[in-house]
Amino acid sequence: MRADNSRHIVAAAGNRHEYTRAKAIKALREIDAAGTAVTFDSVARAAGVSRSWLYTQPDLRAEIERLRTERQRASADPVPARQRASDASLIRRLEAANERNRRLTEENRQLREQLAHALGDLRAARLQSPPIPEARRPGRGSATIGPC
Known part of the structure; x- marks a missing residue:
């Protein structure tokens, strides 16, 4: 009878999932920091994951949508002509x-x-001006001779 190795497979799948999430989060941060458009496609390409996988991750999906909306709103609010x-x-x-x-x-x-x-x-x-004698130069007081 074979040993049950399913726990190893489950652990490997969990590790792969966390690694993939870390790549996607890193790519999302880099795209946002660069100031380029944040889209599912750009994040998927930068992270090396599929767009469909990004859509299945609720927190990543919400962050991508938030950043995309924020950028669209910022570009849609130009300075009024009277203020330019x-x-x-x-x-x-x-x-x-x-x-x-x-x-x-x-x-x-x-x-x-x-x-x-x-x-x-x-x-x-x-x-x-004539040169100042050595004994009269500022900072040069009389020499004190002490016991030898």
Whole structure:
């Protein structure tokens, strides 16, 4: 008489089912994160499962339908025309930004020039003044001689 090995078959089928579910959930998350359309077909292709199997999984089916509906609703609600910026408005904003960049560039040039003059004046002043004797330099006090 043969031994009853059905428990091994049942365990293997359960493992295969969980592995397949994990692949489908991973594919669903990746498709959603990528921002592409979530459909039964796209999830089935990405996970390597059949569409009919996805339809038999209530939680996966509900999530796919929810994401699909959410995406459709988001794309169906465009910004109203009165809230969109006109071409003329965008061009004016671009011109203003370019003008501000030109002013800032000129200001930077002037500041660099002023800094160069100030550093040059400082260097010239150092070259013209007599050197400070060693004993009178800041941070150099009188030497204290201690016992030897």
